[in-house]
Structure formats: C-alpha cells, structure tokens
Amino acid sequence: MSGLLLVTAVEAEADALRAGLTTDAVTVAAVGVGPAAVAAGTARLLALAEAEGRRYDAVISAGIGGGFTPRAPVGATVLATSSIAADLGADSPAGFLSLDELGFGRIAVPVDAGLLDTLRAALPHAVVGAVLTVSTVTGTAERERALAERHPDAVAEAMEGYGVACAAAGAGLPFAELRTISNPIGPRDRGAWRIRDAFTALTAAAAALG
Numbered sequence: 001m002s003g004l005l006l007v008t009a010v011e012a013e014a015d016a017l018r019a020g021l022t023t024d025a026v027t028v029a030a031v032g033v034g035p036a037a038v039a040a041g042t043a044r045l046l047a048l049a050e051a052e053g054r055r056y057d058a059v060i061s062a063g064i065g066g067g068f069t070p071r072a073p074v075g076a077t078v079l080a081t082s083s084i085a086a087d088l089g090a091d092s093p094a095g096f097l098s099l100d101e102l103g104f105g106r107i108a109v110p111v112d113a114g115l116l117d118t119l120r121a122a123l124p125h126a127v128v129g130a131v132l133t134v135s136t137v138t139g140t141a142e143r144e145r146a147l148a149e150r151h152p153d154a155v156a157e158a159m160e161g162y163g164v165a166c167a168a169a170g171a172g173l174p175f176a177e178l179r180t181i182s183n184p185i186g187p188r189d190r191g192a193w194r195i196r197d198a199f200t201a202l203t204a205a206a207a208a209l210g
C-alpha cells in the first residue's frame, strides 16, 4: 500500500496541494488538462506503481473548478458525489444525447462512498454534489442553464474528474473528486476568475487531509 494519489491538471494546482500536506503518504501529480490527458496520465502512474510492486489505496481528482451559483460560490470547496461526463455524447436536432442515451456506456461515475465519508469528515464545510466533467469550459448563460437542467444535482464543473475516475476504475481503486471554486459558471469573464483564492482553498483542503 502506498497511500493516496492526488491527480491534478496543472503544476500550480499540485503545488497548492503540496503546500498544505504534512504527510508523505500522499502523492500529488499533475498530468494535463482535460479528461483524455488525465485518464492516460493517471493510468500510467497506476501501472508504473503496480509494476514496482506498489499499489495506491485510492485516487482523487483534485484542482480548481467552476461553481454553479449560488450552490458553490468562489472560494468554496466541493466534494463530488459523482463525476459526470456532461458533454460526452451526440448532438441532434432534438438536442444533446448522452452516452447512456446512445447505449454506449455510463456518463456518471459515483465516487467511493467510504472515501467520500472520510473526505466529508475532514472537510465539514464542503459543498457536496455532482461535479460535471466538460471538454469545453462553459462560457454562456444558455449553456449553464442547459447543464443545470440536465444535471439538477450538479454543484460544479471541471475538466478532469471523469477521466481520473475511468483510470481508477480500470485499476479497481476507490475514486473521489475534490474541487475548489475559482469562478462562477456562466458567461465567460476571465477577469472574474479568482484562481489565487481557489489555490488558497486547495492548500487548506490538503492540510485537512493530512
């Protein structure tokens, strides 16, 4: 057993997490932006560990994300109940058809219940709900509305959770997703992103984990 693997998209997120950790039982790795990059990167890390005779206890997709207003305001910490590939499917004149609706698989991966309980105990103020994984950051009110209607339990969106979940499932490991909110989801306003606040919240979350 080699502890926990925290997977981020970019090094700045990984550094923010490392700044809060006081244990070496947690490995933090940045493997790229988007579901494909993190699925490939996470699967490689898990396979390398296995080849060395090591095995992680669990994998967490961690980093910053956009929050659905008012449920997850900027600076909030979010724990996923499930990670949902919200734009994986097909467009049609009748609207978006998800992978499930097409009959090709599941878009929602529930997180490990025991791991979520542990994280909730460590982070009692966290907002808990579904976290969407998107390949395109939402940038209009129309898109925000469509996502919220399709996923009424969603509290946040990011670009990696579902990819990390697929890699963890492939290795038979418990999975969870932790996000701190850098921006509201909605019309694109890059100037309103509070990335530093989200990094500060990531550091605090990591400190609460150990």
Ligand SMILES: O=C(O)c1cccc(C(=O)CC[C@H]2O[C@@H](n3cnc4c(=O)[nH]cnc43)[C@H](O)[C@@H]2O)c1
Binding pocket: 009, 010, 033, 034, 063, 064, 065, 066, 067, 134, 136, 137, 138, 157, 158, 159, 160, 182, 183, 184, 185, 190
């Ligand atoms: O400026 C942009 O529009 C932009 C586009 C792609 C990536 C970024 C990043 O800052 C990369 C880091 C990371 O941020 C997560 N993130 C943060 N907010 C959101 C959001 O509202 N929707 C989706 N993802 C978001 C994401 O997981 C990136 O990996 C900036």
